[in-house]
Amino acid sequence: MNIDLSNRRAVVSGSTAGIGLAIAKGLARAGAEVVINGRTQARVDEALTSLHEAIPQARLSGVAADLGSAEGIEAFVAQIPETDILVNNLGIFEPKPFFDIPDADWLRFFDVNVMSGVRLSRHYAQGMRDRGWGRVLFLSSESGLQIPPEMVHYGVTKTAQLAVSRGLAETLAGTGVTVNAVLPGPTRSEGVGEFFAKMAAEQGVSLDEMERNFIAEHRPTSLIKRLATVDEVANLVIYLASEQASATTGASLRVDGGVTRSIA
Structure with a gap:
C-alpha cells in the first residue's frame, strides 16, 4: 500500500514527543505538510529539529x-x-x-483531553466539509472501554472522546470527511517511560522488569505481553488519515495489543 499525502496538510496536537511526534513523523514521511504543536517554543523547536534530521525533505512548521x-x-x-x-x-x-481527585483535576483533565479536540474539530471540520474532504482523528485509549480504577478521571475523558468522535462522524455523514477514534493500549511513550522509570527506581528493579510487571499485574489480558511502541500506534493513524481509509468512519479502532477482551 502506497500512502501518498503530498497534497494534504495535517495538524497534530500535542506532538513534540511520544505518540504525537511519531504520528507527525509518519505523516511527514507520507508527504503531508505537518504542523506540530507543544506548549513551549523550546519544545516545538526541539521537535522540529529532530523531524528535519530524520526527514530532510519534510514540510514542517x-x-x-x-x-x-x-x-x-x-x-x-x-x-x-x-x-x-x-x-x-x-x-x-x-x-x-x-477519592483523592478534586474538582480541579476533573475539570483540567476534561479541558485538556476532551475540549481541546472539541474546539479544534469545531473549527477545522467545517472547512473540511466545505471542501468535500477531510480526516479527523481522536486519540482515545483502551482505558475508555475498561476504566482503570487507578485513574478514573482519565478513563472518563477517554470514553467522552469516543462519544464525540462518533457524534461528529454522524454530523459529517456524506460529506467526504471521516471521523474515527484510535484506542492505544499501554504504550512506551515519553510520559509513560518517565512514569515507569520513577517506579522502577523506587522499587529497585530494571525498567524492563517494571514494564513486564505492570503488564502482568494491571493489563494481564494483553496478547502481546509488552508495551506497544509509539510507531505501532502511529501506523494506524497514518492509514486512517489516508485516501485508502475512505470507507472507515464513525469507528473506534484498537491498537491495544489485545488488552480489551472483546470481539467487536
Whole structure:
C-alpha cells in the first residue's frame, strides 16, 4: 500500500514527543505538510529539529500554544486557519485514587483531553466539509472501554472522546470527511517511560522488569505481553488519515495489543 499525502496538510496536537511526534513523523514521511504543536517554543523547536534530521525533505512548521485552553486554541487557529487532517492527540494522565481527585483535576483533565479536540474539530471540520474532504482523528485509549480504577478521571475523558468522535462522524455523514477514534493500549511513550522509570527506581528493579510487571499485574489480558511502541500506534493513524481509509468512519479502532477482551 502506497500512502501518498503530498497534497494534504495535517495538524497534530500535542506532538513534540511520544505518540504525537511519531504520528507527525509518519505523516511527514507520507508527504503531508505537518504542523506540530507543544506548549513551549523550546519544545516545538526541539521537535522540529529532530523531524528535519530524520526527514530532510519534510514540510514542517510548528506553533507553540496551550491547546488545553480556549485562548490557546484561538491563538493556534489564528496562525493555522485550515487543515485537511486533524489529529487530536493532546492528552494528560495521572494515576490518583478516586477519592483523592478534586474538582480541579476533573475539570483540567476534561479541558485538556476532551475540549481541546472539541474546539479544534469545531473549527477545522467545517472547512473540511466545505471542501468535500477531510480526516479527523481522536486519540482515545483502551482505558475508555475498561476504566482503570487507578485513574478514573482519565478513563472518563477517554470514553467522552469516543462519544464525540462518533457524534461528529454522524454530523459529517456524506460529506467526504471521516471521523474515527484510535484506542492505544499501554504504550512506551515519553510520559509513560518517565512514569515507569520513577517506579522502577523506587522499587529497585530494571525498567524492563517494571514494564513486564505492570503488564502482568494491571493489563494481564494483553496478547502481546509488552508495551506497544509509539510507531505501532502511529501506523494506524497514518492509514486512517489516508485516501485508502475512505470507507472507515464513525469507528473506534484498537491498537491495544489485545488488552480489551472483546470481539467487536
